[in-house]
Structure formats: C-alpha cells, structure tokens
Ligand SMILES: Nc1ncnc2c1ncn2[C@@H]1O[C@H](COP(=O)(O)OP(=O)(O)OP(=O)(O)O)[C@@H](O)[C@H]1O
C-alpha cells in the first residue's frame with residue numbers, strides 16, 4: 357500500500373483547515389482540558405491529605421488508587437455507560453452519547469493518576485518545607501500550598517501524565533460517546549473506527565496531532581522545569 | 588518576680604521506648620538569651636521543636652505571656668511570635684529576597700513595608716548582593732545567614748536557633764556567630780541549642796542543660 361499519498365493528503369487536510377477534521381481535534385482538546393482542569397484541584401488536595409495525615413485505612417486507599425491506575429478504561433466506560441443509560445440511576449440527565457459523558461469518563465480515569473502523583477510528590481518533599489512554613493507563621497492550608505509549590509514539577513508531571521492518558525484513550529470515549537460525527541467523535545475514536553472505512557488520510561492527520569500534543573506538553577513541562585531554577 | 592514570658596511544665600516526651608523528657612520544666616524570661624547544651628541525642632532539638640509547636644508530646648503544659656495551653660493544642664497565634672530555625676535550614680526554591688518576605692506576607696504586612704524590612708534584614712546578614720540568588724547556589728554559611736535574616740525580619744518575641752554554627756567553620760562560622768550574638772543582644776528572647784564553645788561562653792547567655800530527662804540551669 358502506498359503510504360505517501362495518504363500522508364500528503366493528511367497534511368493537506370490539516371493545513372487547509374478541513375472543518376470536519378478540526379472539529380474532531382477541537383472536541384478532543386476541550387473535553388480533555390476541561391476534565392483535567394476540573395479534577396486537578398480536588399485530586400491535588402486529596403493527594404496532599406493522603407500523604408500527610410495519618411488515618412485508619414490510609415494504606416488501603418493508596419493501594420486501591422494504585423490498582424485503579426492500571427484499571428482498563430473500557431471497564432470504566434462500561435460502568436459509566438450503565439450509570440448514564442436511560443434506565444440507569446443517572447439516566448434522567450440524558451448525558452449518554454454527549455461530550456459530557458466522555459468528560460465524566462476522563463475525570464474518572466484521571467483521578468487515580470492525579471492523586472497518586474501528588475501523594476508521591478508530597479511524600480518526596482523535604483519535611484522541613486512544611487515545618488518552615490508553619491514556623492514562619494503560615495496557617496495549615498498555606499503551608500500545604502507552599503509544600504506543593506516546592507514539589508510543583510512532580511505534581512505537574514501527574515497533570516501531564518493524566519492529560520496524555522485521557523486524550524489518547526479509546527475504550528471509554530467510544531462506549532459512552534458513541535463516535536457520533538460532529539458531536540462525540542474525537543481523535544482516538546476517529547482513528548480507531550474511521551480508518552477501517554478507508555479514511556487513511558484523516559487517520560494519519562489525527563495521529564500526527566496526537567503525537568504533536570504528547571511531545572508538546574512534555575516539552576512544555578521540561579521547559580518549565582528548566583526555568584524553575586534547576587540549571 | 589514577674590511571670591516568665593514562656594514556660595513549660597510537666598513535659599513528657601518519648602520516641603517509642605526512648606524517653607527524652609519526664610516531668611521537665613523550663614522558664615524563659617522576656618528579653619533574656621539562653622544557650623541549651625547537653626550530650627548528643629538528649630533532646631535539645633526536640634525541646635525547641637516542642638516550644639515552637641512543631642512536635643507533639645504525650646504531656647506538657649505551656650504558657651506564653653499569660654495564656655496557657657497544652658503542647659497538643661498549640662495556639663495558632665503563638666506561631667506569629669515564636670520562630671524556630673532548623674539546624675540545617677530549608678530555604679524555599681525561590682530567591683533569598685522572597686524567602687525573607689514569606690513570613691511578613693503571612694502576617695499581612697503591606698508590600699511597601701515588607702520591601703523596606705527585607706532590605707534592612709538582607710543588609711544585616713550581609714546578603715544584599717545575593718538577594719536574587721536561588722538557595723541552591725548559596726554556600727552553607729550564606730544559607731544559615733539567610734535563615735537567620737528570615738527569622739529576624741519577623742521581629743519574633745521568642746527565637747529558637749538549633750545549632751546555628753554546627754555545620755560551619757572558618758569565616759562562615761565567624762559571620763554566623765556575629766549574627767547570633769547580635770540577635771541575643773537585641774531585645775528578643777533567644778534560645779540557642781549549641782555545642783559551640785564560643786556560643787556557650789557568651790556572657791550574656793544563661794546556660795541551660797538537658798540531662799536526666801530534665802532541663803537544668805547550668806552555671
Ligand atoms: N522523629 C523521631 N522519631 C524517632 N526518634 C526521634 C525522632 N526525633 C528524634 N528522635 C530521637 O530522639 C533523641 C533526641 O533527639 P534530638 O534531635 O532532640 O537530640 P539533640 O539533643 O538535638 O541531639 P544533637 O546534639 O545530636 O543535635 C535521639 O535519640 C533521636 O534519635
């Protein structure tokens with residue numbers, strides 16, 4: 357099979373601003389960004405508390421979250437499907453096969469990643485950070501913020517990781533979104549389902565976008581780390 | 588005699604099997620300086636941390652000014668007046684200047700006043716030139732001086748210094764020694780835990796010693 361011709365077409369689609377293609381890209385981006393933006397603050401707070409506070413069952417929670425890290429996303433999709441389906445407990449909201457259903461799935465997928473990265477970041481922080489902040493007169497929440505700021509790159513690595521995971525995720529998005537053109541078709545579902553219908557150029561174009569996003573966010577993180585005075 | 592500025596009564600502290608304090612008491616007079624000595628591992632650091640509200644203990648009653656409290660229930664307001672400096676101080680990963688500003692910002696000091704006070708404290712510690720340098724580029728001596736300046740700029744009522752000269756020698760140690768002496772002469776109430784003979788010999792300091800799970804005056 358000739359790879360050159362569809363690749364040339366792929367770049368043409370991208371550069372010509374093909375509306376169908378860019379709608380797919382746009383959907384992937386906003387759903388992923390919004391899901392992470394909504395999940396990051398509560399997950400980082402929870403991760404901090406989990407790392408710092410001693411309470412019964414703490415160890416069990418961490419183990420459970422670590423197990424969730426490797427949970428198949430298609431099963432998460434299945435559970436959300438059942439909850440959101442017309443006769444499910446949340447059926448009245450009519451969210452199934454909308455971008456919101458995908459976003460909910462992404463939030464669930466991102467949760468353990470964000471929490472586990474924060475826990476290890478905070479546990480890796482020097483205990484003197486929190487004590488110094490407290491002794492200089494910071495209230496608990498401020499001392500927590502200061503600690504998180506000191507380990508911000510480890511926390512950001514969690515955000516980047518969660519974003520990379522959801523934006524390239526197929527199983528859950530397909531199940532709860534349904535790959536409906538113009539509504540819930542996003543980059544991975546389009547690649548997975550449309551390529552088999554002969555849409556090679558579109559698949560290649562979207563593949564390039566995913567790779568560019570993956571490289572882009574990691575380069576951005578590395579650049580921020582460099583600017584953070586580590587040189 | 589007037590009531591002490593800060594007092595500890597009936598202090599009991601243990602780490603597992605190891606009992607550090609049992610019924611210990613301590614009184615600190617306003618405006619006085621103290622040097623706290625004792626063999627390694629007797630609990631000097633732990634005592635300072637308890638006074639600073641950074642370490643819990645099984646038993647112990649504290650009083651600051653006229654207010655009483657349990658160690659386990661250290662009042663938030665005291666943290667504005669009691670400042671502890673670690674033996675190896677931690678400086679936040681930003682500039683020295685921002686480090687000095689941190690506690691002032693927590694006290695709600697307005698920005699213009701913060702700048703003036705930070706500038707003064709930097710000059711005091713001889714760090715004016717280094718004010719924009721991140722901490723990992725400082726020498727041990729500069730780091731210790733920055734930490735002392737960061738505490739001094741807050742004008743704390745009670746200042747607790749843990750072995751400020753322990754990791755230093757030569758000029759760095761001399762410079763820190765001068766700053767510590769200056770802090771003790773100022774109006775602060777200061778407690779310095781130290782093995783440094785030159786600090787112990789300072790005439791203005793009252794000598795305290797941790798031994799046999801108690802804190803004794805040591806003359
Ligand atoms: N967090 C902790 N957990 C368990 N044991 C501890 C802890 N902190 C201190 N200890 C123990 O308590 C004892 C007293 O420690 P501390 O640091 O207060 O001694 P110190 O008098 O400051 O000693 P040094 O002169 O070496 O600084 C030591 O035996 C130490 O191992």
Ligand SMILES: [Mg+2]
Nearest residue numbers: 631632633749
């Ligand atoms: Mg010590």
